[in-house]
Every structure is written in structure tokens, then in C-alpha cells.
Amino acid sequence: MSEKTRPLAGKVAVITGASSGIGEAIAHELSAAGCRLVVTARRAQRLHALCARLSGPAVPLSAEIDDPATAQALLETAHENYGRADILINNAGMLVSGPLETIDLDGLMQMTRTNYDAVVRTSYVFARAFKQQAAGSIINVSSVGAYLSHSSMGVYAGLKQAVEVFSTALRVELKGSGVRVGTIAPGTTDTEIFDRLRASGQPVRADQTPALQPLDVASSVRYMLEQPAHANVARLLLVSSAESV
Ligand SMILES: NC(=O)c1ccc[n+]([C@@H]2O[C@H](COP(=O)([O-])OP(=O)(O)OC[C@H]3O[C@@H](n4cnc5c(N)ncnc54)[C@H](OP(=O)(O)O)[C@@H]3O)[C@@H](O)[C@H]2O)c1
Numbered sequence: 001m002s003e004k005t006r007p008l009a010g011k012v013a014v015i016t017g018a019s020s021g022i023g024e025a026i027a028h029e030l031s032a033a034g035c036r037l038v039v040t041a042r043r044a045q046r047l048h049a050l051c052a053r054l055s056g057p058a059v060p061l062s063a064e065i066d067d068p069a070t071a072q073a074l075l076e077t078a079h080e081n082y083g084r085a086d087i088l089i090n091n092a093g094m095l096v097s098g099p100l101e102t103i104d105l106d107g108l109m110q111m112t113r114t115n116y117d118a119v120v121r122t123s124y125v126f127a128r129a130f131k132q133q134a135a136g137s138i139i140n141v142s143s144v145g146a147y148l149s150h151s152s153m154g155v156y157a158g159l160k161q162a163v164e165v166f167s168t169a170l171r172v173e174l175k176g177s178g179v180r181v182g183t184i185a186p187g188t189t190d191t192e193i194f195d196r197l198r199a200s201g202q203p204v205r206a207d208q209t210p211a212l213q214p215l216d217v218a219s220s221v222r223y224m225l226e227q228p229a230h231a232n233v234a235r236l237l238l239v240s241s242a243e244s245v
Contacts, residue, residue, distance in 0.1 A: 007226050009034030012082045014074050016065055016122065017092030019046035021191030022141065025214035026089055029222045031056045038078045038085075040065070041092065057082075065092045066113040071125035084133070087225060088126040090119045090163075091141040095193050097153040098202060108155050115159040116166075123170060127179060134178035137225055140167045141217075142185040144237065144245055160185070164235070171234055180232040182224055186217045187239030210242040 013030045017023035019041035027039050027050055037058040039047055047060035059081050063070045078085035093115045096107040119140055130136025145153060146160035164183050171181035190211040194204040205211075217238060224233040239245050 006034055007228075008087075008222070011035045011086040011225075012038070012078050012084050013087035013089065014038045014040070014078055014085055014126070015089045015091060016040050016074075016118075017141075018050060019043040021193060022186065022189060022214045022217045023089070023091040024050060025218035026091060026221050027054065027058065029215070029218035030087075030089075030225070031058060033222055033226070035087065036082050038074060038081070040070070040074060065118040065122070066110075068121065070118070071122040074122070075125055075129055085126065085129060086136055088122065088130075088136070088138045089141070089221065090122055090138070092118065093141065093193070095153075095156055095196065097150075097156060097197065098200070099152055103152070111155065112159060115156070116162050119163055120166060123167070123181075127170060127174060127181070130179040131174060131177050135229075136178070137180045138167075138170070138182070139221055139224055140181070140183050142167075142183045144185050144187040144239055144243075146185055147237070148245065168234070171232070178229070180229075182232055182234050182236070184217065184220055184224065184236045184238065186220075187212055187237075187243045187245060189214060189217055209244075210240050212238065212240050 013035040015023055015027050018027045018039035031054040040061045040063050044062035051058040051060050061077050094111050096111045123138055140163050142163045143160040145157045146164050167181050167183045188205045188209050188211045190206045194206050197204050220238050
């Protein structure tokens with residue numbers, strides 16, 4: 001198959017949060033598209049099982065995404081194993097929500113580190129390398145939550161909006177450099193991210209609304225990456241057809 005019909009063949013993609021849900025589905029989708037992968041998350045066994053199931057090359061790196069050393073380690077892992085990096089998918093994330101009387105404040109601060117600080121650091125580390133090679137794509141996973149006002153989910157929403165604003169600024173800063181930056185904002189998707197809420201007895205949107213499946217989001221990420229180099233899907237909002245957004 002030609003580069004035109006299989007544009008991602010041989011590309012090296014680094015995917016954070018690949019041990020479950022959307023990140024795991026993106027790993028399957030990009031591997032099927034011919035990418036060589038570096039997959040990361042904390043749960044090493046899940047990553048090893050994922051790599052064993054993928055048809056193409058994939059290297060696991062078990063790491064805490066909030067660790068300041070992880071971004072550089074991911075870039076180095078890509079270079080050591082494949083000699084390059086072409087794509088970064090910043091997908092790792094968590095959800096802490098609840099009423100002000102009981103919301104877990106330490107959990108909120110942890111979420112700030114994971115859902116925003118780590119996205120910024122990883123984006124910059126890869127953007128510098130991509131700019132030097134005058135090519136590369138960064139996709140940051142935002143959320144429909146960035147566009148909604150949910151009481152009890154304000155911090156999650158604010159962090160996702162911050163990811164959107166930061167990504168737009170980075171995209172503009174990199175204009176003409178050959179480096180593309182985009183965001184995808186999925187609607188409610190049926191994943192383990194809601195397990196924490198379920199465990200605390202809070203209502204879970206994924207149980208109430210017809211939800212997206214992780215593969216739906218992964219297919220859209222692949223679509224974004226398969227555009228020709230001069231075209232950048234800068235922002236993609238994907239919701240379930242039954243979602244009232
Ligand atoms: N599900 C939805 O409705 C929805 C909607 C919009 C956007 N999103 C976004 O989509 C992304 C993926 O979420 P998901 O729904 O697929 O949830 P998920 O199944 O819980 O996946 C979250 C992933 O992030 C990793 N992760 C979390 N904290 C981490 C940390 N401190 N260090 C390293 N890895 C960490 C987890 O791996 P380990 O636990 O193994 O570390 C896991 O692989 C998140 O950014 C989320 O905000 C989800």
C-alpha cells in the first residue's frame with residue numbers, strides 16, 4: 001500500500017494513558033494503521049498485555065506521568081527503539097468530582113498535575129524535538145467537559161479548557177514549522193475513568209446517557225493524524241448522537 005493510502009505506516013507514536021479506555025483503543029487503532037508505538041501508564045502488566053496483543057512493534061514504559069522525568073524518558077525510549085518520534089498523544093487523565101462539602105481536595109491537586117501539568121511538560125518536550133526535525137503531530141485529549149458548566153466538575157472542566165487554550169497557543173506558535181498540534185474533545189465515553197465515582201456512589205453520566213465507545217474516539221484520532229501534512233484538524237468535538245450538548 002502506498003504512503004497515500006497508508007499515511008501512518010512506519011510512524012512512531014507515543015501514547016500516554018494506554019493501559020485502558022481511550023488510550024488503549026488509540027494504541028490498537030494506530031498499530032493497525034502501521035505505527036510503531038511507545039505506550040505508557042503506571043500499570044505495567046496492562047501495558048505488557050497490550051503490547052502482546054498488538055500486531056506491530058510496541059514498547060511499554062511503565063511510569064507516573066506526573067514525574068517530571070517521564071516526558072524526556074518517553075522521547076528517549078522512542079529514539080532508542082526506533083530512532084525517531086513522529087506523534088505524541090497526550091491522553092492520560094483522571095476525573096475527580098463531587099460537591100464542595102466532600103470533594104477530595106488532594107485528588108483535585110493530583111488531577112491538576114495529571115490532566116494539565118503533565119500535558120504541558122510532555123507537549124513542550126516533544127514540540128522542541130518535533131520543531132528541530134520540522135515534522136510531528138501532537139494531539140491532546142481534552143473533553144466535552146471543557147465546553148460545559150457542570151456543578152461539581154468545575155476543576156476537571158477548567159483543566160480541560162486550559163488544555164484547549166494551551167494547545168491552541170502552541171499550535172499558533174508552531175505555525176509553518178511542520179509541527180501540527182490539535183485537540184480532541186470526546187463526549188461521555190464508557191471507560192474506567194468513572195470507576196472512582198461509581199465506587200463512591202455518585203451518579204455516572206456514562207451509565208445514564210448513551211455513551212461513546214473508546215474505539216469511536218480512537219478512530220477520530222486516526223482521522224486527525226491521517227490528514228495530509230498541510231492540513232491540521234486543530235479541534236475535534238466528538239459526542240454521542242444522543243448526547244445533549
Ligand atoms: N471517558 C470519558 O467520558 C472521557 C470524556 C472526555 C475525555 N476523556 C479523557 O480521555 C482520557 C482517557 O481517559 P479514559 O476515559 O480512557 O479513562 P481510563 O480508562 O481511566 O484511562 C486513563 C489512563 O490514564 C492513565 N493515567 C491516569 N493517571 C496517570 C498517572 N498519574 N500517570 C500515568 N498514567 C496515568 C491510566 O493508567 P494507569 O492507571 O495504569 O496509570 C489510564 O491508562 C483522559 O484524559 C480523560 O480526561 C474521557
